[in-house]
Amino acid sequence: MIARLTTGVVRRSTVLLALLLGALVAAPWFVNDYLLTVLILILYFAYAGQAWNIMMGFAGQLSLGHAIYVGLGGYVAATLFVRFGVAPWLGLLAAIPIAAAAGAFIGFLAFRFGVAGVYFAILTIAFAEFARIGFDHWDLVNASSGLFLPVREYAHNDLWRLRGDPTMFYYVILAATVVAFALCRLLLRSRVGYFWLAIREDEQAARAAGIDTFRYKMYAVMISAAVTAFAGVFYAFFYNNLFPEQVFGISRSIGIILGPIIGGVGTLFGPILGAFVLTGLAETLNSVMTAFGLDLPGATQVFYGICLLLVVVALPDGVWPPLARRLGVAEDGK
């Protein structure tokens, strides 16, 4: 495992990754509370972007409804916690299979009946919307009035129940991002990863090479959904509230995919870089506007739009591939 994780890594990229990781580990000592929350948001998007990238970047299946897995993960763990006092890490054991099962169901319907491309994307939106409307009317989860987690004084950090100060949450999401990054790298370098790339590149040719494309597409959806579920659990426990409109909404799905698109779809580091670029710049914009006393609702969205436009026009492969070449750490052909 460890050997496979490190084989083929350019020495320079190891050094750069270690430096970045070191800076991120040290960050809480040097930044104020506001910046720490921004970093948490960045890592949250980096993590969720990684998860989405498994499906789209590796296996070529465009999901525009990834909010469904965020929502399911969050709601399952939060409901178990609020109603039955189940700790989120145990709740995760339920959230992951449920999200994976939802992914399997959507995937089965689509792949079995040949729903592909934009039609598949529309199907994923439809299911996220079903979930939104369903949860909006489900009393067990307080329907549209929202599910609230009890907030206590942060006397001490309780990692097991995920109750604590932002620094604890920061380290939790940092660890999750590192794990997701390592997992993606392992997957991409294994048989399943190569088969995903083959399916992404040319599904008919992949089948001619003996690949059971149905099965491997199912793996992609289920793994991606399972990984995304944790993003939902984290979201629920960090923000302490869940509203169907927010967690299942299309804007959440879009928010997840912007990072990888800006950073580089199908690359390992793209989702992380994209989250830094996008959230980082948006927050900078916010503070600048606040400093100048400007109040322009929707400015962030316009800014996202401009960023996306610039990247699509100028760097269609995302920011990371050309940057990686500059740094001499290109991810050989992928």
Place this chain on the structure above:
Amino acid sequence: MTALLSLDAVSKRFRGLIAVDRVGFTVPEGAIFAVIGPNGAGKTTLFNMIAGAVAPDHGAIVFAGRPIHGLAADAICRRGIARTFQLTRPFPALSVEDNVTIGALLRRPEVGAARERAQELLHRLDLFDKRRRIASTLTLPDRKRLEVARALATEPRLLLLDEVMAGLRPTETDRMVVILRALNRESGLTILLIEHVMHAVMALAARVLVLDHGTMIAEGTPETIVHDPAVVQSYLGAEAV
């Protein structure tokens, strides 16, 4: 020699058009067998049925003693039939080596072992020096070779080659003939090829089947085929004799 592949009265109709009409033949294990015929004769449709890309409407296709008609393309590949595409279909954004490694992963789940096998095949197909190139940047002859290498990587018993000589220069054709002959001789690989380049067909095939308008008009050794009046009239043209 025992039959590796046999077709019995295989037919395929696309709307009103009969693309393949009751075609039957047998390819013995270890043979090199060619299918020739003018454009639109149904050669590629025949291939697509054997490879599982389309299912035949009627008839039976038996491979290694078991019926395979109606199976999916990937299942047929796992049974031991690999194909190339007439219009080449590499995995465009991946390196040449990764393209072939993916094929090799079918029988060798370990990436390292699959990569080793891929490199051997790239040597054989004269692509080793270009292994780090991105497949979409290859020239047509190299793409044809890549198709063959990827198909071979799945370790087939039967290799289906759909016009791999088309677009190759004469020297490149000769080289391909040498490579295919060596594969056939060394590993007993059975080869079924569709080909327009008669020079290559004559050099390679032990038997030739001629299709015209979806029906078989002749079958025999290359020497008898080129003198068959029906073949000369429909396909080769008088000047070929």
